[in-house]
Amino acid sequence: MPLKMGVATVTMNRPPVNSLNTEHLETLHRTFIRLENEKCRGMILTSSSPTVFSAGLDIREMYKPELEKARKFWRTLQDMWLKLYSSPYPTVAAINGHAPAGGCLLSLSCEYRVIVPKVRMGLNETQLGIVAPQWFQDCMRNAIGEREAEKALIAGRMFSSEEALKVGLVDEIAQNKEECIQKAEAFLASQANLPMLARKTVKLGFRHQTLSRLLTGREADTKIFIDYIFQPKVQKGLEMYLQSLSKKAA
Numbered sequence: 200m201p202l203k204m205g206v207a208t209v210t211m212n213r214p215p216v217n218s219l220n221t222e223h224l225e226t227l228h229r230t231f232i233r234l235e236n237e238k239c240r241g242m243i244l245t246s247s248s249p250t251v252f253s254a255g256l257d258i259r260e261m262y263k264p265e266l267e268k269a270r271k272f273w274r275t276l277q278d279m280w281l282k283l284y285s286s287p288y289p290t291v292a293a294i295n296g297h298a299p300a301g302g303c304l305l306s307l308s309c310e311y312r313v314i315v316p317k318v319r320m321g322l323n324e325t326q327l328g329i330v331a332p333q334w335f336q337d338c339m340r341n342a343i344g345e346r347e348a349e350k351a352l353i354a355g356r357m358f359s360s361e362e363a364l365k366v367g368l369v370d371e372i373a374q375n376k377e378e379c380i381q382k383a384e385a386f387l388a389s390q391a392n393l394p395m396l397a398r399k400t401v402k403l404g405f406r407h408q409t410l411s412r413l414l415t416g417r418e419a420d421t422k423i424f425i426d427y428i429f430q431p432k433v434q435k436g437l438e439m440y441l442q443s444l445s446k447k448a449a
């Protein structure tokens with residue numbers, strides 16, 4: 200996590216696809232706490248993979264899990280997201296590869312998004328026969344508005360880079376990762392002279408409702424997740440999806 204002029208670049212590096220397991224989520228959470236403590240002036244979130252930003256939640260964490268491990272997984276995801284979404288410093292996602300589901304959530308939790316061409320992003324859960332949790336949905340709604348979010352979530356739509364720009368899911372398209380980082384740095388530079396306290400107060404004002412909804416209902420949210428994934432039909436669906444992903448690799 201190099202810090203240049205107080206700006207940190209956080210590069211996710213969990214090959215092959217930066218899927219989010221408990222350990223990876225803990226690392227991200229610790230990183231966001233550290234950046235806050237070190238009074239970081241801005242953060243760029245990106246990936247070391249040339250083709251994938253993040254494949255979202257690690258499906259193996261939800262397939263035939265032990266109860267306590269599944270609870271810990273979900274609470275760690277909540278912790279990581281609460282820290283990122285409420286960060287006092289400006290945040291940019293440099294989306295240098297595909298960003299389905301939880302990968303899309305990570306980018307939606309940043310304030311500004313730059314994407315490279317020919318990749319896809321979106322909350323595709325419906326297409327997998329699972330449901331994007333309420334706070335995932337809220338993040339999409341906050342980014343693109345009620346009507347477009349409803350259409351996208353019902354369909355589990357994956358947007359191309361160009362479609363994402365058109366609907367406002369991302370702010371800019373860059374030609375490659377290098378330009379993506381340059382544009383991310385330019386956004387952070389544009390924020391640098393704003394009074395930090397005023398800036399973060401306005402940001403939290405906009406995000407307060409979405410944050411409170413999860414903060415006040417964390418246990419209920421965890422219970423919904425546990426009850427949902429332990430259903431036999433959901434487990435069957437996850438099994439088939441995992442098989443289809445590894446068949447693709449064979």
Ligand SMILES: CCCCCCCCCCCC/C=C/CC(=O)SCCNC(=O)CCNC(=O)[C@H](O)C(C)(C)COP(=O)(O)OP(=O)(O)OC[C@H]1O[C@@H](n2cnc3c(N)ncnc32)[C@H](O)[C@@H]1OP(=O)(O)O
Pocket residue numbers: 215216218250251253254255256257258259297299300301302323324327329330331332333423424427428441444445446447448
């Ligand atoms: C409103 C009220 C609601 C109430 C109800 C709520 C209830 C809650 C329900 C539960 C919520 C669950 C939320 C889930 C969110 C998620 O994030 S689910 C994850 C969704 N992710 C995906 O669908 C992405 C799947 N992956 C891909 O599409 C592709 O891998 C890729 C486009 C990202 C990259 O493609 P490519 O580079 O060609 O790599 P692959 O060959 O496909 O994969 C390599 C390797 O990685 C494995 N893998 C891929 N993705 C994942 C993953 N997400 N988890 C685990 N593993 C993954 C893949 O199997 C390959 O493994 P092997 O090499 O075969 O071992």
